[in-house]
Amino acid sequence: xxxxxxxxxxxxxxxxxxxxxxxxxxxxxxxxxxxxxxxxxxxxxxxxxxxxxxxxxxxxxxxxxxxxxxxxxxxxxxxxxxxxxxxxxxxxxxxxxxxxxxxxxxxxxxxxxxxxxxxxxxxxxxxxxxxxxxxxxxxxxxxxxxxxxxxxxxxxxxxxxxxxxxxxxxxxxxxxxxxxxxxxxxxxxxxxxxxxxxxxxxxxxxxxxxxxxxxxxxxxxxxxxxxxxxxxxxxxxxxxxxxxxxxxxxxxxxxxxxxxxxxxxxxxxxxxxxxxxxxxxxxxxxxxxxxxxxxxxxxxxxxxxxxxxxxxxxxxxxxxxxxxxxxxxxxxxxxxxxxxxxxxxxxxxxxxxxxxxxxxxxxxxxxxxxxxxxxxxxxxxxxxxxxxxxxxxxxxxxxxxxxxxxxxxxxxxxxxxxxxxxxxxxxxxxxxxxxxxxxxxxxxxxxxxxxxxxxxxxxxxxxxxxxxxxxxxxxxxxxxxxxxxxxxxxxxxxxxxxxxxxxxxxxxxxxxxxxxxxxxxxxxxxxxxxxxxxxxxxxxxxxxxxxxxxxxxxxxxxxxxxxxxxxxxxxxxxxxxxxxxxxxxxxxxxxxxxxxxxxxxxxxxxxxxxxxxxxxxxxxxxxxxxxxxxxxxxxxxxxxxxxxxxxxxxxxxxxxxxxxxxxxxxxxxxxxxxxxxxxxxxxxxxxxxxxxxxxxxxxxxxxxxxxxxxxxxxxxxxxxxxxxxxxxxxxxxxxxxxxxxxxxxxxxxxxxxxxxxxxxxxxxxxxxxxxxxxxxxxxxxxxxxxxxxxxxxxxxxxxxxxx
Amino acid sequence: xxxxxxxxxxxxxxxxxxxxxxxxxxxxxxxxxxxxxxxxxxxxxxxxxxxxxxxxxxxxxxxxxxxxxxxxxxxxxxxxxxxxxxxxxxxxxxxxxxxxxxxxxxxxxxxxxxxxxxxxxxxxxxxxxxxxxxxxxxxxxxxxxxxxxxxxxxxxxxxxx
Numbered sequence: 032x033x034x035x036x037x038x039x040x041x042x043x044x045x046x047x048x049x050x051x052x053x054x055x056x057x058x059x060x061x062x063x064x065x066x067x068x069x070x071x072x073x074x075x076x077x078x079x080x081x082x083x084x085x086x087x088x089x090x091x092x093x094x095x096x097x098x099x100x101x102x103x104x105x106x107x108x109x110x111x112x113x114x115x116x117x118x119x120x121x122x123x124x125x126x127x128x129x130x131x132x133x134x135x136x137x138x139x140x141x142x143x144x145x146x147x148x149x150x151x152x153x154x155x156x157x158x159x160x161x162x163x164x165x166x167x168x169x170x171x172x173x174x175x176x177x178x179x180x181x182x183x184x185x186x187x188x189x190x191x192x193x194x195x196x197x198x199x200x201x202x203x204x205x206x207x208x209x210x211x212x213x214x215x216x217x218x219x220x221x222x223x224x225x226x227x228x229x230x231x232x233x234x235x236x237x238x239x240x241x242x243x244x245x246x247x248x249x250x251x252x253x254x255x256x257x258x259x260x261x262x263x264x265x266x267x268x269x270x271x272x273x274x275x276x277x278x279x280x281x282x283x284x285x286x287x288x289x290x291x292x293x294x295x296x297x298x299x300x301x302x303x304x305x306x307x308x309x310x311x312x313x314x315x316x317x318x319x320x321x322x323x324x325x326x327x328x329x330x331x332x333x334x335x336x337x338x339x340x341x342x343x344x345x346x347x348x349x350x351x352x353x354x355x356x357x358x359x360x361x362x363x364x365x366x367x368x369x370x371x372x373x374x375x376x377x378x379x380x381x382x383x384x385x386x387x388x389x390x391x392x393x394x395x396x397x398x399x400x401x402x403x404x405x406x407x408x409x410x411x412x413x414x415x416x417x418x419x420x421x422x423x424x425x426x427x428x429x430x431x432x433x434x435x436x437x438x439x440x441x442x443x444x445x446x447x448x449x450x451x452x453x454x455x456x457x458x459x460x461x462x463x464x465x466x467x468x469x470x471x472x473x474x475x476x477x478x479x480x481x482x483x484x485x486x487x488x489x490x491x492x493x494x495x496x497x498x499x500x501x502x503x504x505x506x507x508x509x510x511x512x513x514x515x516x517x518x519x520x521x522x523x524x525x526x527x528x529x530x531x532x533x534x535x536x537x538x539x540x541x542x543x544x545x546x547x548x549x550x551x552x553x554x555x556x557x558x559x560x561x562x563x564x565x566x567x568x569x570x571x572x573x574x575x576x577x578x579x580x581x582x583x584x585x586x587x588x589x590x591x592x593x594x595x596x597x598x599x600x601x602x603x604x605x606x607x608x609x610x611x612x613x614x615x616x617x618x619x620x621x622x623x624x625x626x627x628x629x630x631x632x633x634x635x636x637x638x639x640x641x642x643x644x645x646x647x648x649x650x651x652x653x654x655x656x657x658x659x660x661x662x663x664x665x666x667x668x669x670x671x672x673x674x675x676x677x678x679x680x681x682x683x684x685x686x687x688x689x690x691x692x693x694x695x696x697x698x699x700x701x702x703x704x705x706x707x708x709x710x711x712x713x714x715x716x717x718x719x720x721x722x723x724x725x726x727x728x729x730x731x732x733x734x735x736x737x738x739x740x741x742x743x744x745x746x747x748x749x750x751x752x753x754x755x756x757x758x759x760x761x762x763x764x765x766x767x768x769x770x771x772x773x774x775x776x777x778x779x780x781x782x783x784x785x786x787x788x789x790x791x792x793x794x795x796x797x798x799x800x801x802x803x804x805x806x807x808x809x810x811x812x813x814x815x816x817x818x819x820x821x822x823x824x825x826x827x828x829x830x831x832x833x834x
Numbered sequence: 835x836x837x838x839x840x841x842x843x844x845x846x847x848x849x850x851x852x853x854x855x856x857x858x859x860x861x862x863x864x865x866x867x868x869x870x871x872x873x874x875x876x877x878x879x880x881x882x883x884x885x886x887x888x889x890x891x892x893x894x895x896x897x898x899x900x901x902x903x904x905x906x907x908x909x910x911x912x913x914x915x916x917x918x919x920x921x922x923x924x925x926x927x928x929x930x931x932x933x934x935x936x937x938x939x940x941x942x943x944x945x946x947x948x949x950x951x952x953x954x955x956x957x958x959x960x961x962x963x964x965x966x967x968x969x970x971x972x973x974x975x976x977x978x979x980x981x982x983x984x985x986x987x988x989x990x991x992x993x994x995x
Contacts, residue, residue, distance in 0.1 A: 043931070223882060
């Protein structure tokens, strides 16, 4: 199909050798000369007035270099609504509020000093569910907004909606209508490498911060503002991103601990490291938002969808991170998963005294795909149509313009659904009330997904810059601002540079993300890493090739001539000149596998010139030059109007379907996934190993979301802050076979036709499992996770109804 | 208060002084600079700090440093073969894509190494059971299990005359 040299080939990750050898340096492994260790004193109340903070004992502890509170440091605001503060003054609004911090010679002394800080509180009544927070007279989490204006409710000032089509008419046109309410829990991203940073200020007040971030350039902006707040106006903030032990959305905001490290470094004049341990990560790092969703969907007598109503109530916790903007992504499946003529979407985001939440992989999409796809399954039953058939009937098609005005360039949804049906033996298995040898009920279920596959424009610029420099030895040094957090961006980018430039992957060197060296990038989110990096690389390498070929005439012939003369020493110079030919035009030259050739010359060794030789020849001469190129790629997409819910937010859309077979033990309520088929329209496979890793990993997270994971809290306190009580899937839970099907639809906007694939793996897993449980035992689980207790309770309720 | 500790680390004798309550993980990472071993949870639940002590995989975050006295400890840094090549297990993790963010990888590689030393031809279920104490949030374990299978095959091939 293609004559690519490297795209689509099985190839190991470029960073794997260092990672298996333990040579990769994470924030945990980094140290700086004179570095101090910081620790944070967190609040002991979910909602309380701070009466007094006594730091005197902590300050006297030997080894302590600084103890800071909001009362003796400049005010540093955090978050895009500026409703959060690095250190809290007057009032705490959640149990993890930062009230003081210590820098000391080692982590043990810092920890001991934190214990010596005494804080006097006046407890206030709190609100711990969005419903309670909306009651008249509910305590206000924030009495004033960021500008000091009084607030009258706990509703966060972010508006998202979408209302298209004639809802009333379509309701009337519906033969079948199904309504349901669903809840999804707060869950932890549980990066294996916990959060941390090192902040260091030079003598001029310029900051370098090694940060576990996915948004080095937006972080640079936040940190620059923090420096200004500290009186260091005009100082530079440089963000260096070490190897990330996982990201999953935790790096989409700057965090209070980072700003506190900067304050401590400023106070002490020494570098300060703050590193969370696992218990801190669980209790004090923001989880995925929880949501309650009401869905109503209808279809006509043939099963064609008529309308969809989705209303979301989201528990924001005490402060606002980018994660609060989940509805911006919820709109994507709400408006555009299947063809729906009339759509109504409303989202309400509410402050509570729970821990504030942040982004996690999928960013709102799994929260609404579970309700929509669970509800759709019930609609199919109501209509008496096979759920797979109903989905195929309503599947989006290439060329569609969705209600949100997505221009759907490529769409393999129907192919994905078809593949799932075939590979799962759907027609033989669905609705057959089968049992396995252990007497467990068996069932199959399917769910689909749509996600942004061509980046997702949620910011004024959705761009990514790249700078590529060729050295004298033919190696390409690539500075790219996107972040490798495990997903395999390095694999895709390496292949794209090698393929599009015409060198070998081994000659491509990706530099660590560093705002001082890399062009701007909006951040690594929205499954955009490979799509953006490879698109930028294709364009930058085109510039490099053009420049190279413009320099080739004469230089190439000289080098080739020398080689020919050497190979055939008896040839006269005139014959050599004649065989090599006169200097050509730029378009006569080619570069492939790091060899420059010229059209019309025979395929002989002398006529294949090492790129490095050309580079040195044009460098080391009178008026010499070196080759480098920069490109800033902006995808062809629009920033949606969020209140109207209209705008083509992505340059491409990724589609997929998952089918699962489950066994349900009716005695215990335990659900076991027996097999899964995952079909994904990826546009084009860039790097099979990285792609499979992304999908398998997504499925594991989807499985955890479906069956196991939930942050339990009471009065705002996290009750399960460790892996003992918070279970993520292990190799044992992932023991079922997974069939991967990659549909290649060759998107015109995709680099080599590829679309983004970072998040989709986890999106449809929970509803597919819920639908399979429904098929197996006849009960619908409306709440995640679908634990044995909940399955048993649903079975009990169903049997009571039947009696 | 410091106690003397002598043990063998990756084939070399080590002599150092440690606090009596120090964990083996602290000594490896902070005292000896062997940062390949990672700290993921500090309570023996995640396996990121897995090292091999006298042939057995242990969680270095729970292992008192003084318990290592006189023993042989192997960390991920010690798997490199004499010719500088990675071990069969490391090679297989590279080839099969058992590596993503890489934070669990050293522990996972050590657990797999210990597993194959004990059971050179494990079934898929035995591999999964052997790695159940090592958490990974990126890979879904599929390509890790593939890697352990490849390593087992490769080691068996090498054993044959």
